[in-house]
């Protein structure tokens with residue numbers, strides 16, 4: 147391994163106050179010319195300026211002291227430190243303390259790597275291939291568009307001018323204040339934007355391309371536009387509605403107005419992330435913004451709402467108040483990932499989105515609202531408001547946030563949260579009980595939870611854990627609350643009958659796993675069957691048990707038995723979480739010769755709910771019914787449930803022949819089912835549908851299930867397709883991932899494909915996070931020790947610095963899977979055989 151270079155921040159002797167930036171992209175040659183005129187402040191006399199700069203050629207640079215005092219000085223040396231993405235401009239004499247203007251002329255390339263200032267390919271309505279020029283700067287790629295001080299705490303204002311073909315749309319963070327013909331070329335116009343507020347470089351953005359838009363005014367007077375591909379303005383209406391509803395909601399929630407006069411949301415064809423919160427010009431993948439009333443499914447709608455809610459939250463949390471350094475990035479993402487749910491709950495209460503939060507996000511973030519239940523909302527809002535006001539247009543750290551929340555609530559937030567953010571991991575809470583007369587004595591202890599089991603070493607860390615408790619008397623109400631500050635304690639619940647059950651963590655908000663004694667667990671099972679436990683609690687119980695089985699703390703057979711208690715389950719999210727875990731188990735058992743037995747288990751478990759739902763939506767059904775139907779039919783079809791397979795084939799045929807178009811919500815499950823049990827003709831039909839699809843959503847829908855095809859030669863064909871021109875570069879990853887996640891053969895073939903095409907894949911994604919996702923999707927499912935070693939050694943000789951941690955995590959996961967399989971395979975097999983023999 148090469149030595150890691152020490153990272154050094156930019157020197158602080160010169161800093162920017164205002165960037166005057168003029169860019170002239172060439173959409174044919176994929177180059178751009180730039181002129182920077184930055185007002186800077188020299189703190190200390192120096193004859194060097196160090197800035198960030200990458201893949202940019204500087205032509206000239208000069209410094210002019212303010213007010214004409216002293217001569218303009220031309221830089222005589224541009225010393226690029228390519229590895230560090232910096233340039234040092236050297237001047238023949240010292241720049242004196244005080245203000246001045248730094249002028250730099252430069253040129254760069256509109257790259258095809260989806261970062262910095264890059265080109266994005268699209269087809270004109272007539273089918274002609276064209277390119278837009280767009281930006282993605284977070285985290286550190288503004289330096290690829292112009293030389294700058296590319297650190298989040300070095301904020302400045304921006305005056306941006308874009309010189310573009312006059313038939314193109316040109317957008318930036320602010321509104322246009324002037325537009326005039328470009329003197330040297332009458333096919334071009336010069337578009338000038340208003341001065342931005344003081345802001346970080348990673349939030350600057352520009353887009354030059356062909357777009358339509360829909361526009362509206364939010365209740366608080368902000369002009370909101372959603373930009374779509376030409377001819378698809380209609381598809382922007384859903385996001386427009388969400389955005390116009392959300393802006394006043396956040397304004398009210400934060401008690402701080404949105405500070406810009408406009409906000410644009412734009413769909414970009416080639417886009418690495420899901421979306422990016424650039425101030426006033428939020429960029430999205432097409433599938434995270436566009437909704438077609440007929441052809442978009444319910445889960446897309448929900449996704450668009452969440453992403454819009456997420457990025458708009460960043461306009462305050464991230465853009466107005468910015469983290470001091472990238473180590474505090476979680477302040478941005480943690481908060482936005484939480485409040486996007488609050489926003490969707492506000493806009494679409496029928497989505498029951500908070501239950502979905504527990505399944506989708508709970509295990510990802512340590513949430514502030516898990517802290518206190520007495521007056522959480524008011525104190526929390528008060529604290530947030532203080533934080534935003536105190537640090538607006540500035541930068542903040544984790545401690546700053548705790549301080550503001552502590553002041554607002556009068557609670558020991560800093561101490562409690564410190565135990566969660568300063569040490570890795572989270573606890574497993576072990577609980578046992580004893581009835582004494584009318585009292586229940588709970589014995590509660592904490593240990594660090596590791597995926598391989600509880601931490602056994604010395605110095606086991608401990609957390610300040612808010613523990614809440616409910617009983618069967620009122621499963622939705624917290625009866626008792628304590629803060630567990632030590633490894634072990636006892637708690638007494640008074641006035642409780644012996645037949646009442648006790649549950650820890652009602653609402654599944656505390657960030658820990660729970661291991662109940664077997665008698666306590668036993669007593670909770672009826673609450674699952676008769677649905678008296680809340681959906682989130684049914685979900686949480688199942689999810690805890692599943693992770694305990696993977697960690698070897700209970701037998702997987704116990705989880706299978708628990709899953710069978712969900713026969714009467716009506717809730718989409720509960721099913722979705724359970725189904726996801728069963729998918730993991732099914733993938734694990736594809737390493738064995740009794741994979742078919744687990745398919746049978748899946749079929750048996752999902753058949754009753756499948757029968758109840760049927761194929762067609764009933765009068766009065768809503769969002770969650772549609773999601774549940776898609777989930778269940780897909781599960782049954784994939785597991786080879788004959789009636790589902792037959793019906794899927796029939797409906798697919800009608801769809802392809804144009805007799806009866808499948809509703810958007812049925813497409814994924816039907817496509818998946820027919821492919822899983824399909825042949826080369828099925829694959830060809832799907833590829834044809836893919837080619838014909840006009841919406842990216844439909845293309846993605848197909849791409850994600852192609853890997854379900856079973857025949858080895860067809861799997862190979864899918865992998866080749868993944869790297870073809872037909873698939874957008876950001877979507878290749880999900881095609882390969884689909885292959886890896888679908889079958890034993892697919893897993894091997896996908897990993898081989900990644901190895902064989904490593905050069906191309908690495909070159910495509912460079913340091914981006916797509917490479918991490920690709921690696922995870924293609925190797926995480928293995929359960930063989932030898933392969934962990936092979937993965938490790940492959941990445942020792944094929945460097946992917948951005949994915950270093952992912953590679954380590956994958957190797958750890960493979961070993962965990964292998965151990966799990968060794969430990970439990972026989973018992974699972976026995977259980978599956980025995981239940982087949984059992985009388986119904």
Ligand code: BES
Pocket residue numbers: 284285419420421422423452453456457460479482483
């Ligand atoms: N700011 C991020 C995107 C980002 C983070 C880009 C780090 C580059 C580096 C954005 O707000 C975000 O979180 N996007 C998510 C989607 C979101 C709804 C969770 C993404 O891109 O996956």
Ligand code: ZN
Pocket residue numbers: 456460478479482
């Ligand atoms: Zn974000």
